[in-house]
Structure formats: C-alpha cells, structure tokens
Amino acid sequence: MLDLRKNRFTKYLLGRKKSDMPFMPIVTGDHASFISGVKRKDMIASGKVMSDSLITAQEEYGLDAVFVFSDVYVEAEAMGVKLHYADDEFPKVIDLPNPSEIRPADPLQDGRLPEMIEAGSLCLQKFGNRSEVFVVLKDPFSLSVLLNDPEVFFKNCLKDPEANKNLLKISEDNQLLYLQEILQTGALPLIGAPYTSGSLISPALFREFVSPYLKSMIKLIKENGNPVIMHICGDTEVIINEIIQLEPDVLSIDELDIGRHSKLLSGKTMLMGNLSTTLLLKETEKQVRKATLKLFESMNSPCIPSTSCDVPRETPKNNIHAMLNVINNFRTSISRIDQG
C-alpha cells in the first residue's frame, strides 16, 4: 500500500486522473545550476548548492518534481573510484580501485553521498507537498560497471561471471545502505539503470546479472510504502519482460515508441517519458510544442510527460516553458470536460 505525500505526482500515480497530470521533465542539478548561474563544479560538490539550484528551477518552471542528481560517479567515488574535477565539466575517472579492496561505503560519511542526502532533505523542507523530490541512485549492475573498466566488466559477464557476481553483491549492499538513508529523508528514490539497457546487454544477461541484485532494492522501497521508479537509457523493448517481472510502478524510458511500450506493459506500470533531450536543447519553442503534442497523441494509457533523459545543461528556458504550456493547456481542457 503506497503511503505518499499529496502532491500532483502521487495523486496522478494513485488516481490516474488526467487533470492531475504532473509536469516532470528530468531536471537535475546540471540544468538547474545552469539557470541559477552556478558552476557545474560547485553544484557537483555541495548538497546545499544543488538544492538551491533545484529550488530555483522548481520556481522557474513550476516543476512537479525535481531530481537530485549530479553525475554518474557519486556512489562509485564513495567506494574508491578516484575522480578529477575541472571547472565546467563532469568529473573524470583517474583511477579505479583494486577489485579486492572494494567495500560498501558509509552513506553518511563517504564521498558525496551525504551531499546528495542533504540536497534531498533541503528540497523536501522547501517544497512540502508542492512537488516531489527524487534522489537518483544506480542499480547494482550499473554501479559495478562504473567501479570497473566497463569493457572488462561486460566481457566478464561471459568469461568470468563469478568475479562479476562478487562485485555485484558488494554494489547491492552499498545501494541498500544508501537507499535506507534516502528513504529516511522522506525523498523518493529513482533507480537509474543506464548500463542495463537492451542496447548493451541481452535479456538473458539482464536476468542473470541485473534482476537478482535489483530485487532487494525494489523490496526495500516497497516495504517502506513507496513507489518504485526506474529509468533505463536506450532500448527497453527487448528487455520488457524482464522489467515487467521487477514490477516497477513507473518506468522512465528513452526516445522510444511510448504507445507501443504502454501496450507491452499492459497498464500495470506507468510510463514516464520521453521528449527528446536533443530536441529540447537544439530546436525552437515551436518544435518543442509540436513534439510535446505528438507525445500526448502517442500516449495510449496514463503516462507521465517527461524527457527521454536528464535535461541538458544549456537547454533554453523557453523550451521547458513551451513543454509546460502544452501540459497546462491539456490540464485546463480536461478540467473543463470534467466540469461538463
């Protein structure tokens, strides 16, 4: 039984009424810091700076959710990956930990995990029931890829599966500890699973190396009365049966056919997505409006209008507003119909 705050996202998730449809482009720390005039490096390093940026973004666009996320290396860094930070770039890996020395991190002390938890708490304090706060964390498979040389990890799925499974278990333990702390704040976890994509691994490898280590995270989220929200980049159609088995409440998808995905999921999992982030970054307001309308046309069951991935840093503000205008008009027309 879900026990949630009364914001638009949760009302829509539980009631599926179109008039409650939330506006949830995946605005993370990167775009939020850009529109706040903050350097990427400062946002990445500080939970306070990130939350201030996300609050600014929420106020600018009237977002129904914000996403506490800076870069993919947060958990891997806390577990021993060494990064180099440059002013306006994402951190880069300069050294990987010795596999035999990798241990779960302390989410309240190690690396930037405490900063992410703080960012989630501060956003929640500010928003209350106004909008939802997601803290993004990775699935154990994607985290394990980042703790390793990705090519070695992918090859070992076939050549040395036991080595991968040892690392996956450590990653799972780490994510459960981090997840517990995220849940303590009252924020919702969003499981980002970029390397589990059907563009990279087969359904068989997903069943062997992804599902078993994700199940405990999903169980913990559900036991706490929260919905399970997952984002997978790239192709999700080929692994759709494996995803169905995991029973997420919301699946956020990349630039794929959302109508076709709805049919494949048969309504049990709500889809979220999937306006092209390339389009959002590069095209005009008119084209964003057109694409958002097209997205609405393709949704053949209740879906959450969002983006195909996180909103790029330098996305023009007007393009996000253009997306919002379409959603506002839709809500207004639905309310009119509801009122007869």
Place this chain on the structure above:
Amino acid sequence: MEKSNQEKILWQKLSHSVVHMDEASTVSVVKEILGNGFSPKDAILNGLINGMKEVGDKFACKLYYVPEVLVCAETMYKGFDILKEYVSEEELSIGRKIVIGVVEGDLHDIGKNIVALMMRTAGFNVIDLGRNVRESEFITKTLEIKPDIVALSTLMTTTLDKMQTIVSSIRNEFGESCPGIMIGGAPVTQNFADQINADLYSLNAQTAVTDAKSLLGIEC
C-alpha cells in the same frame, strides 16, 4: 580431400570459432592452417574477418549484444596475433584511413570501440584517438594523418555542442580538402547531422562500415 576444399573448411571453422567465442579452437585452427601451408592472408580475410562480419550481423539483429561482440573480438585477436606475423598490414588494408574518437567531455567509449573494431575488420586503417578527445587533437591528427574520414562519437546530450564545434573547426581548417565527417552515438540523429553539416550519420556499428564505404565509393 582437395587442397582448396580443405582450406575452405578451415576458414569456415575459423569463422565459427570466432562467432562462438572459442579461443582454443581459433588458435588450433590457425595452427592447422599454417601447418598445411595455406595462405595466412586468406585465413584472416575469409576466416577471422568473415567471422566478425557475422558477429556484426548478429549485433545488428540483436542476437548478440556488447559483451558477446567484445568477447568475439578478443577471440578473433587470438588468431590474428598469430597470423599477422606472416602478413603485412598493407596486404590487409583497403588503403583508406579513419581517425575516430569520442568528443571532449564524454568518457563513454564502448560504442566507439565497437565501431573502430568493425572498421578495422573491414580493412580500414583506424587511428583511434580514444575518448574525451579535444578539438585541437582532432585537427592535429587530421593534419598529420590526412584520413579519408573523421568519425566522432558521443553518448551524451551534453557534449553535442562540442561535436558541432569540432565538425565546424574541421570544415574551416580543411575547406575543399576536408575529409568525410561521420558522427554517431545515442543522442545523435540524422537531423542533428544535417544541422551541423556532417557528411554521414550512422545508426550503429554495422551500418557505420557500409555507410563509410559508400561515402568513399567503395563497393560493399
């Protein structure tokens, strides 16, 4: 058995070993080919590379995924490392050069590595600049190597602008004698390629080879 038939059977066995990721069999068949005095060059082209072509087809049809392609490539190199001692690079090359790299700001290089691998197996001389490659490095290497194609990859929307800048700089630097420019990666689209004046957008590693060949007027 006729010599030519026996040789053909060994090529098939070699392809089969690559496709089925069987390193021991690959090495053993290569030794048998050399032991029989058969052509190492033909073994590479008709055995190993044919095997990788089949791997590419399986990848394009989603029968194989990234782990399978990487292990097949490793298997192929087990055989290639033995055979290359007997064959010069020129004998295997189609005489065309490609400079490839992931643009600055992006550290994801699995896709680029697979494209580079497929290009090499198709006979291109591939100069791989790696990942997070600066604009200046693309220019310097292009000046130095004079490739037929410069191939740029990115997996991130955040580095699309960088891709645009690099394409524009290469065009400005080389003008009329500009090499072909091809781009690819998850956020890249044909529309984006048109916008930034790239010659070619390729959807995946397998089509990248045929696209590159058609751009250069090479029969596929």
